Amino acid sequence: MTKTQARKLPGYIFLSLTALASVFPLYFMVVSATNTSRDVLNSRLLPGTALFENFSKLVAQQDVASAMWYSSLNAVGTTVLALIVCSIAGYGFEVFHSRGKDRLMAFLLLAMMIPFAATMIPLFQMFADFGLVNSSVAVILPAVATPFLVLLFRQSARSFPHEIVEAARLDGLGELSIFFRIFLPTMRSTLAAAAVITFMTAWNNFLWPKVILVNNSYQTMPMLISNLRAGYVTDYGVLMLAVLLASLPTMVLFLVLQRAFAEGITGAIK
Structure with a gap:
């Protein structure tokens, strides 16, 4: 072993232990789904x-197919609409830049500091009405x-050449055509990052x-998993199987x- 390798050895050991510590909860979840409570x-x-016994109990206690369907519907619907709305907003904030929009963006970022619990009751009242x-x-x-997504797309739009937008306008393209035909195809990595974040959150x-x-x-x-723990006795094998199914997508x-x-x-951070 060379001196250079010897110096790097503690770092490799630390990274290996950190990786094992990160993977262990996932391993324990998968293994527990095959064991009894x-x-x-x-x-x-x-x-x-x-495993099959836990699955039979889970299906008997809860409507897993319905829960997966509504989770998928909510997550996919949120992701698609959020990508469309936030990408257009981020594009508009940067391409049609002004001091007023900078102030508005700062106000939106301040809104991120408001906890959701503070707005939950007014939101419920509004949707109830x-x-x-x-x-x-x-x-x-x-x-x-x-x-956050608006800021992500705004930061990505800063690397987009504005000369292309001006040239497209001279060629007679409208703003929506420029956005969908020129801007979005260059933002595939940003769209993927935003899709992962939004889908996981939803x-x-x-x-x-x-x-x-x-x-x-x-x-x-998540509501189904919560209901599995609502009784007097919790079957942890069934619970871990439900957590595994919820984690797969x-x-x-x-x-x-x-x-x-x-x-x-990384592109947005740059």
């Missing part, structure tokens, strides 16, 4: 044979326009759907878009 409480670290309680519309709309959202969806028939996966999405996600975040 007693094995989970005893911290068994080896796979068991109770419109008769939208117990609907996916009420779940999706509050998350469609977020200051999928894991618990508090607002719990408040606005008063009927369990419209419950999402976000994990798959992140694995598919992880490279574009990293490029979009």
